[in-house]
Amino acid sequence: MPRSIFLPLLRELSSAYQAFEVYSSAHVRSLSLTPAQFDIVATLGNTPGMSPKELGEKTLITKGTLTGVIDRLAAKKIVRRVASPDDGRCQIIRLTSQGEKLFARIFPLHVAHMERVFAGFSPGDLEGITASLRLLRTAFVAAHVSTKP
Numbered sequence: 001m002p003r004s005i006f007l008p009l010l011r012e013l014s015s016a017y018q019a020f021e022v023y024s025s026a027h028v029r030s031l032s033l034t035p036a037q038f039d040i041v042a043t044l045g046n047t048p049g050m051s052p053k054e055l056g057e058k059t060l061i062t063k064g065t066l067t068g069v070i071d072r073l074a075a076k077k078i079v080r081r082v083a084s085p086d087d088g089r090c091q092i093i094r095l096t097s098q099g100e101k102l103f104a105r106i107f108p109l110h111v112a113h114m115e116r117v118f119a120g121f122s123p124g125d126l127e128g129i130t131a132s133l134r135l136l137r138t139a140f141v142a143a144h145v146s147t148k149p
Contacts, residue, residue, distance in 0.1 A: 013136075027113045031106045036061050036069045038110070041078065041095065045103035049094030051084065078102060 021035075028038040039059045044050065050058070056066050070093055073079040078099040084090040095103060118126060 023117065024110075024114065027110060031109065033106070034069075036065060037073055037078075038106070040066075040069060040073060040093075041099060041103050042107055042110070044079065044093065044095045044099070045107055049082070049092040051090055051092060055093055073099070 025035045028035050031038070033041070036059075039061060040055065043055060043058050052063075052066060052070070055061075055070075056063050059066075061069060070079060070081075074081065077096055079093050080096050081091045081093060084092050121129070
């Protein structure tokens with residue numbers, strides 16, 4: 001790929017992600033949560049819970065940060081740790097009833113907030129953006145897998 005196309009593409013991808021984070025994070029903070037806390041609550045919503053490993057794989061939170069965020073949410077009684085029914089050595093992180101109420105209140109608000117950005121796009125535009133992002137993600141995953149030792 002010619003550098004004259006590649007470098008502007010990288011800048012635009014980075015700028016789009018940064019703009020998304022600024023817009024999303026500002027709203028999440030208005031809901032009295034950090035982006036990491038919101039990510040965990042949103043990921044656990046409508047699930048029976050998941051192991052910390054699964055939660056780490058499904059969120060944008062690094063393993064080192066995940067434990068601290070879960071600890072803070074547990075202190076607020078939003079999540080709880082329970083023994084795994086399949087493996088007593090493992091824990092499952094679940095929303096408490098208070099956490100489920102929080103999810104039911106904030107998730108629709110955040111989805112509506114994010115939908116405002118996309119309201120000006122046609123369905124065809126959205127399908128095209130989705131397809132392009134999927135193609136890009138697939139290329140990154142394939143490149144990562146091929147470079148593993």
